[in-house]
């Protein structure tokens with residue numbers, strides 16, 4: 001393992017990675033995992049990937065697990081990178097790809113964070129954790145925790161997608177619902193952490209979830225044969241994925257796996273919960289709590305992210321941008337990509353497709369630029385976003401195609 005230490009990105013204070021650490025004890029910032037990249041560069045060669053399994057653990061030199069015995073795996077896969085040829089024609093683009101994270105265990109990319117987060121928790125001898133969640137993270141951490149024999153205490157808003165509740169319950173997690181937002185769930189968790197000495201697995205309050213999520217960028221780079229795309233669009237809630245992608249790209253640069261400019265990173269948010277977009281438009285380094293947030297794209301309903309300054313840094317440093325999409329457009333594009341490409345993606349993922357159309361119209365994207373949309377989860381997790389009105393037949397009826405004209 002090549003981790004050298006944990007570091008606070010605000011005050012640069014260093015922490016020991018052999019111990020359980022949460023936020024920086026001085027300034028309460030999230031901590032980042034720092035690797036000895038010189039040593040990684042000497043010992044990790046692209047060729048060595050050829051013989052490795054097709055899952056995120058193939059990038060083990062840039063992951064924080066010391067003893068492979070501690071790896072908790074549920075059969076992670078390299079998720080497909082699909083060229084959207086019909087939508088390219090419709091939108092006027094030439095190189096439009098979607099990375100489909102719906103293929104992960106539990107149907108969302110949250111399992112990347114959970115796979116690495118839970119494996120590391122096991123390595124650090126953690127017995128129990130608590131976390132607030134909008135659904136998918138709690139579900140992913142619950143299934144991995146079951147396999148690791150770690151106790152999970154999950155608090156989620158009562159309106160979170162029902163299926164994520166069921167995933168927590170079936171895998172033996174202790175689930176609580178709160179009539180409020182993820183920020184309210186966070187307050188409840190914070191109180192119990194002190195009382196019961198749980199590990200706090202809230203977004204970015206432990207350093208290893210980023211390490212899991214960053215593997216999306218390793219895969220994108222490898223899938224493009226180490227030629228980076230020009231733009232990556234990401235549906236941003238807590239922003240861990242975006243922070244992780246930025247971190248991974250810089251690591252790949254430092255070990256010499258990729259060259260040239262980094263992709264412009266785009267944070268896509270919902271119009272009724274767009275704190276990062278507002279901060280970006282005002283050229284600020286931090287966001288302000290978004291009151292009365294509300295969106296069908298539940299995973300990105302985060303009124304104030306603890307790592308907002310890192311998300312904004314990733315946007316500014318790569319020349320990216322932030323853009324907000326209305327719920328009605330999110331749903332329109334969710335339907336469009338299913339009709340055109342056969343991909344049933346989650347509303348969060350659909351927001352990136354709506355964003356690409358807007359950014360292209362504004363001239364922010366050139367037609368031949370290579371663009372990657374991140375679909376963070378399967379549409380199957382949100383069955384109620386689709387309104388269906390099927391024709392009901394009696395057993396003696398026939399199909400009449402006229403009903404469809």
Ligand SMILES: *Cc1c(COP(=O)(O)O)cnc(C)c1O
Nearest residue numbers: 136237238239240241299348376
């Ligand atoms: C959690 C979640 C997001 C947002 O992820 P962050 O990395 O915290 O910004 C996006 N889409 C889905 C489906 C999610 O579950």
Ligand SMILES: [Zn+2]
Nearest residue numbers: 008011024027
């Ligand atoms: Zn600090």
